[in-house]
Each structure stands twice: as C-alpha cells, then as structure tokens.
Amino acid sequence: MNGASREALAAARERLDALTDSTSVNAGSLAEELAAVTALLHREVSLRRVLTDPAQDGEAKAELAQRLLGAQVGGAAADLVSGMVRSRWSQSRDLVDALEELADLTDLTAAQQAGALDGVEDELFRFGRIVSSSNELRAALTDRKATTSAKSELLHSLLGRKAHATTERLVTRLVNAPRGRSLEAGLESLSKLAAGRRDRMVAVVTSAVPLSDSQKQRLGASLAKLYGRRMHLNLAVDPEVIGGVRVQVGDEIINGSLADRLEDASRRLAG
Template identity: 40%
Template sequence: MGSASRQSLAAAVSQLAATTGVTITTGEQLLAAARAFDESAQLRAILGDPSVAPADKSALVARIMPGLEKPAAAVLDTIVASSWSNGGELVDGIEQVGIRAIARGEGHSATIESQLFSFARVVASDPELELTLGNKLAAAQGKAEVVDRLIGTKAVRATVVIVDHLVRSPRGRRIGEMLAAAADVVAAAGERRVATVTSAVPLSAAQQTRLAAALARQYGSDIQLNLVVDPTVVGGARVQLGGDVIDGTISARLAELKLQLAG
C-alpha cells in the first residue's frame, strides 16, 4: 500500500477498535461494501476524489448500502472520508477492516486462522478445486456454493464468511494467497502472528509449546502455529513467519552440503 493508504487503514482500524456493537454481521456488511465498490470504477473514482466532501461520500454510501447497521456505517464513513492512494487500495482497506471485524465478532479465536490454513491446504492438494475456485469466468455464486458444501457445516461462521467473500472477490489474486493473507489479518487483529511449521513427522504437544514460546520471545507477540507434515524434509523443521524463514531441516542441510561439494 502507498503511504496515504497505510495511514488511512490505520485510522480505520482505530475506528473499528473504538466502535461498540461490532459483530460478525458488521464484517459481513463491510465485505459486501468492498465487493460493491470493486464492481464500480465510477463509484471508486467518486469515493477517492479528495474534492468530494466526506458528508457527500457518506450520503452516497448510505444510498448504495441502505441496510448498513450503525457499527458498519461508522467504520465505512471513516474509510471513505480518508485519503487512499488509489481505488484498489480503498477496496483492499475495506476488506482488511471487514476481516478484522469478523475476527472481533468471533472473539478473536485462533480457530479461524487454523481453519483458513486447513482450507488452503485442501485447495492446494486438489488442482481441480483450485481451478474451480480461481476461475475468473465462473459465477461468484457458484463458487460460494462450492465453499458452502465443503466447509459450511464444518467451520465456524467467521471462517465461512471470509472464504465466501474471497472466492466472490479475488481481484486477480490466487486463492492460496488470499487465504494466507486473510489468516495474517485475523492473527494481527488478535495480536498474534502466524508461523507455518513444516516437519517430517507431527510435532508433539510439548514440542509445539516450546516452539511457540521460543518464537513468541523472539518476535514479541503470541504465535499461532500452523503445522505441515512433509516426509521429504527427512528430519528437523522449517519455520516460516511472514518473510522470515528458519530452515533447520535435514533436507536443507543435505542440499547445502551438495552445493559445497560441487563447488
């Protein structure tokens, strides 16, 4: 995001934190607004025009989204009154705040991150499903129905709402990328960070506890572990947290040794 958009996003997050009565429905309504704005270049242009008074923007949003509850309307008013680098980042900002509102409505449960991660793994392991959900020509409603069949009764409502939105509004993003980004937003809303741990065998509960505690000390925040079992790593573990990668797998050491011997 550009500098203006980052400042506006921070203001929107602060407004969300100060707003009372936030529920999952608040997040649903914000995500619906993001989709509506994304579908209209003219609307994005008006809302992004600094010469248009904030009151006029709020009135326009109220006409377009007449069913907004007070919490969603208050947050959306802050968003459209702020300056964004471009219309796309305005939509991105509404989406991020909407996901944060859903996380808050669900009590900032780490279950959401785990379920988003699990669904991403399912999609990655099924090329046909990935193609179906990522098909730009497929109807949004049809993709949403696929999501409902897969996780509608298995995941918490917050997870279903987030995934439903993402498949309806990909905006050029891959499904795995969207799910990972959404999990990071949920974690940040709960003042956590997400670490993906890949190991040859499942980690014991004690190992998970020790690893999470060590990462928490290093990064200064609670850590949500997403675990992947991959026999090809042979032994050890690979930890990815944002852009940081700690690769202590035997396969990585063997690869490094081969490079040294080849040199």
C-alpha cells in the same frame, strides 16, 4: 498500501476496534454490511473515484456516503465508511481494499468474541494446504465460467458442518470476489489477519512427523523470544523433511531440517 492510504487504513481500524468493543454492535452483521459496500464500490468505479477524489471536500464526500448508504446498511457501517472517505487515499482502489480488510477483520472479531478465533485460524490454514495440493479443487474454485452459487455450494459441501461458520463466510467471499488475487494468496492474507487479531505472528512449521505438545510449546516459546511477539504455529507434515523442522515466518525461512542441512552441505562441496 503506501503513504496516505496506510494512514487512512490505520485510522479506520482504530474506529472499527472502538465499534466492535461496543456490546451494542453485532460484529457479524457489521461484517456482512462492510462486505456489501466493498462489492458496491468495486463495481461502481465512478462512485469510488468521487469518494476518494482529493480535490473534493471531505465533509461533502462523507455526506454523499451517508445519503447513498444510510438506507442500505446500519448506522455503524455507514458512519465507518463516512469516516473513511473523509481521509485521503493514494489510489481509489485502496479504499476498496481497506473496506474488504475491515469486513474480514470484523468477521474475525465476531469469531474471537465467540471464543472460536483459534479454530478459524487453523481451518483457514488447513484449507489453504488442501487447495495447494489439489489442482482439481483449485480449478473448480477459480473457474470464471462457474457461477457464484455453484462455487458457494461446493464450498458448503466442503466446509459446512465441518468448519466454523466464520471460516466458510471468509473463504466463500474470497472465492466469489477474488479481486485479482490468487486463491492461495487470499487464504494466506486471511490467515495473517486472523493471527494479527491477537497481535501474533504466523509461523508455518513443517516436520517429517507430527510434533508433540511439548515440542510445539518449546518451539512457540523460542520463536516468540526470537521475534518479540506471540507466535501462532500452523503445523504441516511432510515426510520429505528427514529430520528436525522447517519454519517460515513471513518471507523468512529458518532452515532447521536435516534434509536442508544436507542440501546446503552438498552446495558447499560443489562450490
């Protein structure tokens, strides 16, 4: 998002934080309602355009949203959406993207309130690795001919009773409503949202063998000092990493493995 949409999303996230800090708001229910509004506005393009039309008065758009949603969702969700349509959006699609992000954030907040956020972060990462390594599973979950109920049943067989309910909800929502994203990209986005919920960055750490607890602590402390933020480590094992570790933070790769150093040396010699 750019410009006006980024500012509108930031304001909406602040209002969401204020809502979910209240003990009177059930974060899990609010997440479901925001997801339902996301689906509605994704489907009803003309309504989405009306609610984001910069030529229309903000209060009039808010009143319209209240009339349409008041009987379908709770007061907290309706008020949040009304506040969002008062803002300016660079593109009408940005409103739907923002609502989807808020729904996911609210689910993650519910997990945090239950003391399960760390587990959800790890489960999202591990499921992303499973998808990346299984063409058959990816094909089944992205098959446009498969029904949403069939995909939901498949995910429940994989995640039910094995993962936190929040993880299953987030992944199921992504699979059934990808909205143009690849499954891997959607899972990565969810992982980053989960880390951001605690104001942490995500580092994908690949090593030839599992790291010890002391190694993980030292690496986490070093990365936190380097980036100036708390760091969540997503750990993966790859036997092809001959020695050391390979760390990726966002688009930046910290090359620390022996294999990578050998490859770099070979390139230098060849040059």
